[in-house]
Amino acid sequence: MSSSTVDPADPVFLLHRGGKMAVTSTVPLTSREDLSLAYTPGVARVCEAIAADPALVDEYTWVSHTVAVVTDGSAVLGLGNIGPRAALPVMEGKAVLFKQFAGVDAVPVCLDTQDVDEIVAVVRALAPSFGGINLEDISAPRCFEIERRLDEALDIPVFHDDQHGTAIVVLAALRNAATLLDRKLGDLRVAVSGAGAAGVAVTKMLIAGGVNPDQVVVCDSKGIIGRHRTELTGTKAELAASTNADGRHGDITEALRDADVLVGVSGGQIPEAAVAGMAPGGIVFALANPTPEVHPEVAARHVAVVATGRSDYPNQINNVLAFPGVFRGALDAGATRITEAMKVAAADAIAGVVAESLTADAIVPSPLDPRVAPAVAEAVAEAARRDGVARR
Template identity: 45%
Template sequence: MSREKNLKEAALEYHSSKPEGKIEVIPTKPHSTQWDLALAYSPGVAEPCLEIQKNNADSYKYTAKGNLVAVISNGTAVLGLGNIGADASKPVMEGKGLLFKIFAGINVFDIEVNETNPDKFIEIVKSLAPTFGGINLEDIKAPEAFEIEKRLKAELNIPVMHDDQHGTAIISAAALLNALEISNKKISEVKIVVSGAGAAAISCTRLYKALGASPQNILMCDSKGVIYKGRTGLNEEKTEFAVDTPDRTLEDAIRNSDVFIGLSKGNLLTPEMLLSMNENPIVFAMANPTPEIDYNLAIETRKDVIMATGRSDYPNQVNNVLGFPYIFRGALDVRATDINQEMQLAAVKALAELAKESVPEQVIRAYNVKSMKFGRDYIIPKPFDNRLITKVSMAVAKAAIDSGVAQHIITDWKAYEEELLDRMGGNDEKLIRQFKAKAKSNPKKIIINNAEEYNVLKAAQILAEEKIAKPILLGRKDIIKKVLHQYNLQIELDIIDIDSIDTQQGFEKYSEYLYQTKQRKGITSKDQAKQFLKISDYYGAVAVEMGDADAFLTGFSKSYKESLSGIVKVVNYSEISNNLASIIVLLSKNGPVFIANTLLTDDPTSEELAIIAQTTANFAKKLNIEPRIAMISNENFSGSSEISKKVAEAVAILNKANPNLIVDGEIQPDYALNDQLVNEFPFSKLNTKPANILVFPNMVSANLSANLAKGIGSIKSVGPILLGLGKSIHIMNENSNIDEIVNLASLAAIDAQGRK
């Protein structure tokens, strides 16, 4: 089956499967009781109606208007399909609504208007405007599109944007700025050839001029050739770009040019034309689905070309989704009355700058590559970069305020940034951000073992760049250098070479310490102490013990217990106990849940359970989380089984040792995590709010519960986290992914912050 046929069948199945289409309306308020419905509709709904009647601006307070955009089209210029009509345009408009929602959290009603007369179309849109906080015009043919947008922007007090014009302009302008920087050219000096004279081409060229491109250096071509002064039959928009030139064809125009902007049709640009361009030519062949010149043909013809297309299967995709969701997000959040040029330029500059920053790991994984950095093949961010919502939206919002079109003024930009992130991430992401922020408040030196591994190196790069911690790499230096070079990782960190560890500063001091503290605990000579130190697990742990680092991460290449066995030979236990605790933090929608006793103690006694619970509570407090402990059993407050008796005794020990600690049990986990269920026991300390620490009676039950929760797939986790040592030392799971290492390092840093 051909790729085209397969795509067609898959697309039709995608759209027709139940429920048909791509979007739906979902309630945002409770609606399960009679009281809920009385508030949602009659009689309660009358109250906000009356408030809005007194002050129209209150519609933003009492309704969804402030986060609702209309995607409106008459179907006269749909994608590359042309004038297919309003009905046939609906799948595209629904798709646009989906993109608004998934990338910026904006709700959309798509509206297909069966009207081609510009005056009537404008009146229809104006009559619908009170419903919305903004209007996105879509797929309206030129030149009518210019007049429609111009009049609606002038006659409405909500932001209006024709994305076909401005979206491509904004994204391509950002890419152009970066391409010019790479080619060491100035926008004021380059010769630009534009192939196409429709809405997108004209808007792009206007924006390039606003960025400093010289009008005399721009040659625009339509289907009849170069638009030059004296040419007849030009409309108002094309006349704006007519210049004095002897060139009459695209082939004439492109000779000795620096930039080609293609917004026309496929295969117009020949290899011969490309060869006639200046050194380091910039070619944006944005016709879809067939570019003006094939990507592979272009890079084979000119090795120095900087190439962009509108396609996702080639580097440097000029994709409008990088712009419109975040432009409207920023505009809506300040209740802008317009999306003006200042806001568009702010978006351009934010996108251009973002492309120069280190690329997040989730973006690299999404595109199945090992590295990605600013250069010829990366001049514009990728759509799955979750920083877009903050970088672009905030830039647009600031520009709206500065240019005087904002009705709501943001003063706390940090809070606004958090609000934007909260829109797109669940509570689990928010918790991870909070952990990272606490780690950043006092970055700690963390030695990270197994630094020869790509995942470890990439995690170290993220920790350093985001200033979460100060990583120190531990491993074989020659291999570390090779891996850095192989994956083009830009990272300048201290490296402790395990192959020459005995030449490291402090080695003699470490070996003497190890001998003195462990000479009756398995180490019988100074030479033996030195041999132990040549093992990376031992060296890293002693470095932390000696205060030369604040924390140590190890374990990537071996089992948890194998790593632990080396650590406990050289590290002192904490003053709390002679027992270690291992916990996993589940990041649920209701907040973190600590699962205790996951890896170390098979069948702890009541006293050991009490110690595990107290140790876990102390760690939760370091994370600014008030501990609420449930001691888990297979029954609720009955004391009939041996497990229940053991658990109840642990609760009694804790209540005596620490009466202010919120702890109760024996209790089943579903009751511990559900405040309505636990209310059946009014005597319980947990009856007002669910538990956030679950201490299981044995290792098997804790492990099974944690793995079941993680296996469901909707819950993220951090850990296991090793508690009970005198220092912040933690063990990575075998072959941990990059996010897992970064998250564990963040908690290790917080753990280190709380230690003397």
């Protein structure tokens, strides 16, 4: 968007003028004594103590409640590879959501490189300043390697929200949809449309949460992923080996034939005829934003429960239900990483918030529900302790 297309009176631009966040002091600075305590000479004593015992950094700095929100601007929203400067409003938005919903301080870090080695090196170098790393809007397949390498290298939680935040909320929503329809996760036949960052994570999360991998079929832009696809490498090859036990071939229409669940995370359009081929009483999560893979009104003609990624339809699958509480819980527990069990616990906690009041139009809480983040944080912290990755 050129400067000539910016309307200074537009409420969106008015809200963003000057940015959406600022740094404020937590201590008084109104006297010479204040200065001597907060800065020199008093601060030197704290520095010496941390140098002698690095674990004290959690108690005497912001590290225990602060994360870095890191992007390279390569996959921002549905806008694509728009670069680090254009990504900054999204990262600021993420940071203020962390603060609003979970009391976690967050710092946007937009990197002017899309080289995997450089990103890993920079984040490793920055890590001592933070208690966790939230990776954001980094394109697949690079995002998988970046997260894996940082997770191995750092002793703080690393979490790619585009993957795991989406996956956690999808699992929560599917748990409640299945409960509402008196179905069991292990009996559901699931088709996932999209094999990028979100699609891969959703597939793994659903399996971790109880979906039978033999009953899962994943599609990418070339069709169903399976052992018949000889060109697959990396993550897609792993999906081929662990799903599609029936060896289905073809496109999304074939993947949806007699399926109970569609999870759309591709952005591509799915024809109504394909949805009509699903089993009766099905579930559709059409999560592409702003244009769902299937219009919710169209999907509702053929299935029992519909969810989207949009706020103007019921059942919004919104990552804000997950990431604030996940990091709050991980930080509270002093977790060194985020395990699969911690993510499943987060999904269970989200589902539990509305478990007693389920309807077809309310299978997940509102993103503004104040019960969500505390419930997720408590569940995640407990799971971290069970998994042996907590330091407190």
